[in-house]
Amino acid sequence: xxxxxxxxxxxxxxxxxxxxxxxxxxxxxxxxxxxxxxxxxxxxxxxxxxxxxxxxxxxxxxxxxxxxxxxxxxxxxxxxxxxxxxxxxxxxxxxxxxxxxxxxxxxxxxxxxxxxxxxxxxxxxxxxxxxxxxxxxxxxxxxxxxxxxxxxxxxxxxxxxxxxxxxxxxxxxxxxxxxxxxxxxxxxxxxxxxxxxxxxxxxxxxxxxxxxxxxxxxxxxxxxxxxxxxxxxxxxxxxxxxxxxxxxxx
Amino acid sequence: xxxxxxxxxxxxxxxxxxxxxxxxxxxxxxxxxxxxxxxxxxxxxxxxxxxxxxxxxxxxxxxxxxxxxxxxxxxxxxxxxxxxxxxxxxxxxxxxxxxxxxxxxxxxxxxxxxxxxxxxxxxxxxxxxxxxxxxxxxxxxxxxxxxxxxxxxxxxxxxxxxxxxxxxxxxxxxxxxxxxxxxxxxxxxxxxxxxxxxxxxxxxxxxxxxxxxxxxxxxxxxxxxxxxxxxxxxxxxxxxxxxxxxxxxxxxxxxxxxxxxxxxxxxxxxxxxxxxxxxxxxxxxxxxxxxxxxxxxxxxxxxxxxxxx
Ligand SMILES: Cc1cc2nc3c(=O)[nH]c(=O)nc-3n(C[C@H](O)[C@H](O)[C@H](O)COP(=O)(O)OP(=O)(O)OC[C@H]3O[C@@H](n4cnc5c(N)ncnc54)[C@H](O)[C@@H]3O)c2cc1C
Ligand SMILES: Nc1ncnc2c1ncn2[C@@H]1O[C@H](COP(=O)(O)O)[C@@H](O)[C@H]1O
Numbered sequence: 164x165x166x167x168x169x170x171x172x173x174x175x176x177x178x179x180x181x182x183x184x185x186x187x188x189x190x191x192x193x194x195x196x197x198x199x200x201x202x203x204x205x206x207x208x209x210x211x212x213x214x215x216x217x218x219x220x221x222x223x224x225x226x227x228x229x230x231x232x233x234x235x236x237x238x239x240x241x242x243x244x245x246x247x248x249x250x251x252x253x254x255x256x257x258x259x260x261x262x263x264x265x266x267x268x269x270x271x272x273x274x275x276x277x278x279x280x281x282x283x284x285x286x287x288x289x290x291x292x293x294x295x296x297x298x299x300x301x302x303x304x305x306x307x308x309x310x311x312x313x314x315x316x317x318x319x320x321x322x323x324x325x326x327x328x329x330x331x332x333x334x335x336x337x338x339x340x341x342x343x344x345x346x347x348x349x350x351x352x353x354x355x356x357x358x359x360x361x362x363x364x365x366x367x368x369x370x371x372x373x374x375x376x377x378x379x380x381x382x383x384x385x386x387x388x389x390x391x392x393x394x395x396x397x398x399x400x401x402x403x404x405x406x407x408x409x410x411x412x413x
Numbered sequence: 414x415x416x417x418x419x420x421x422x423x424x425x426x427x428x429x430x431x432x433x434x435x436x437x438x439x440x441x442x443x444x445x446x447x448x449x450x451x452x453x454x455x456x457x458x459x460x461x462x463x464x465x466x467x468x469x470x471x472x473x474x475x476x477x478x479x480x481x482x483x484x485x486x487x488x489x490x491x492x493x494x495x496x497x498x499x500x501x502x503x504x505x506x507x508x509x510x511x512x513x514x515x516x517x518x519x520x521x522x523x524x525x526x527x528x529x530x531x532x533x534x535x536x537x538x539x540x541x542x543x544x545x546x547x548x549x550x551x552x553x554x555x556x557x558x559x560x561x562x563x564x565x566x567x568x569x570x571x572x573x574x575x576x577x578x579x580x581x582x583x584x585x586x587x588x589x590x591x592x593x594x595x596x597x598x599x600x601x602x603x604x605x606x607x608x609x610x611x612x613x614x615x616x617x618x619x620x621x622x623x624x625x626x627x628x629x630x631x632x633x634x635x636x637x638x639x640x641x642x643x644x645x646x647x648x649x650x651x652x653x654x655x656x657x658x659x660x661x662x663x664x665x666x667x668x669x670x671x672x673x674x675x676x677x678x679x680x681x682x683x684x685x686x687x688x689x690x691x692x693x694x695x696x697x698x699x700x701x702x703x704x705x706x707x708x709x710x711x712x713x714x715x716x717x718x719x720x721x722x
Binding site for chain 1: 677704
């Protein structure tokens with residue numbers, strides 16, 4: 164069984180981004196980029212399925228500029244077998260376009276399982292996995308904290324607002340990862356070296372026959388209102404007094 | 414053209430987030446229809462009919478909507494979509510699950526997690542864990558939108574809309590619910606609570622979390638929340654998590670106890686009216702957003718606070 168894992172190159176989660184003065188976007192010059200944390204979890208899960216003998220091949224795919232090769236190499240170092248770059252240059256990609264590109268990749272690769280991150284931490288969209296599942300007519304299990312494959316089916320425990328639920332879905336399907344699915348390993352130096360020799364193919368939206376034109380126009384990107392924080396209280400009595408008499412919230 | 418809002422409910426009653434979503438819909442201008450897809454959900458539909466601003470409730474009552482699965486709910490919404498200019502649902506795990514399917518099958522963008530409506534085609538949404546706000550305009554014929562509840566005050570009762578039965582879509586049979594483990598609590602729902610007591614890794618253990626924070630929450634009539642670190646360490650269940658990838662909250666009073674204030678946590682609570690932080694590290698970033706910061710060992714400060722309330 165082949166597993167496909169879409170990985171996105173995003174601003175590292177430790178970076179506090181700054182809005183550009185002209186409000187056209189956030190400043191990405193000289194900012195550290197990494198694999199989307201949820202996608203690292205997805206790669207780890209797929210590699211574990213392979214190690215458990217449940218998957219035969221793990222293919223990772225990234226859509227974006229040529230720099231995504233770095234992200235793909237990271238995934239290969241974790242243990243993926245093969246990578247595909249959908250080179251989109253500097254074109255802005257929105258979730259629907261990514262889902263369509265992934266659909267085209269699925270047509271060529273015929274995976275039985277796609278494991279996505281639940282959300283990219285830059286656009287915070289939380290859409291691509293569900294959109295891909297819909298375009299493929301497949302079932303989905305989002306926000307997974309546990310994945311068990313047996314008898315051609317997936318049992319997935321999902322994190323929902325009220326707690327947890329467990330679904331059984333047939334394959335092929337899309338699963339999206341939540342934080343507690345696993346803890347991704349650190350790639351070892353030998354595996355990083357090995358990853359350099361693993362196959363990485365490049366294709367383009369035009370070759371895949373997908374129109375990636377954005378549907379939403381960003382009119383501006385602005386700074387959120389700043390909080391006036393930073394005041395300290397002397398002790399618990401002072402705190403209680405201020406909550407009662409100043410803030411009047413208790 | 415009319416606006417379709419998808420209700421979140423448990424068949425017997427509407428979830429609070431439905432009322433926030435109706436409030437966002439009211440900013441668009443147009444008749445609002447509320448879809449209740451459920452099984453034996455007449456009671457939830459009646460509550461929807463009583464919401465201010467609802468012109469009509471569509472009730473799709475069928476067994477395949479008992480579990481609220483994404484495949485079935487999306488197929489139903491799709492079957493009803495023509496004639497609507499906007500389709501809205503809460504940006505909860507319910508709405509996030511099925512709405513992108515609706516958007517993809519309509520071949521339109523989804524606008525996730527909006528916090529403001531500027532006009533019928535222009536919306537504001539947070540990106541980068543709330544460190545930036547994007548104003549986006551959609552040229553799509555239908556706007557598929559999920560709504561951040563904390564950004565819109567809930568609509569009150571005051572309507573008396575008719576309830577119209579609509580046929581369900583065929584059961585996809587693609588997904589089977591094996592079980593649910595829901596957190597049962599007599600405390601208010603996190604998303605709708607006026608006061609939240611939230612604990613982090615600084616609590617040290619689940620036992621300490623319960624020993625210190627439950628009596629505090631009892632005194633304040635508060636909901637309990639947590640940082641990701643506290644959830645990962647197993648102190649509390651996953652649905653306690655506040656943050657970029659957990660719940661977004663904006664209570665009158667938020668107490669962050671033993672929480673450092675990582676950007677991902679702040680993303681979920683920085684719109685609270687008053688923030689209190691108790692942390693022994695005077696340089697913890699949480700103090701930068703706190704209205705009242707107390708530098709103290711929580712093991713001493715929390716019992717004192719309980720005694721003083
Ligand atoms: C993709 C991604 C998504 C994430 N999403 C979320 C999210 O939604 N929500 C979230 O919360 N986090 C999220 N995180 C994690 C986040 O980055 C932080 O790791 C997390 O919030 C830290 O939790 P904490 O503050 O409890 O722990 P720590 O950062 O370890 O802080 C513990 C604090 O307790 C204090 N302390 C210790 N002992 C005491 C004592 N005796 N008395 C008083 N104070 C004490 C310490 O000074 C410290 O400040 C996410 C991370 C990633 C990568
Ligand atoms: N450009 C991309 N290339 C590859 N995968 C992507 C891309 N964008 C999003 N994804 C996948 O879709 C998930 C959800 O992204 P989003 O819907 O944008 O929040 C991510 O965690 C990735 O697994």
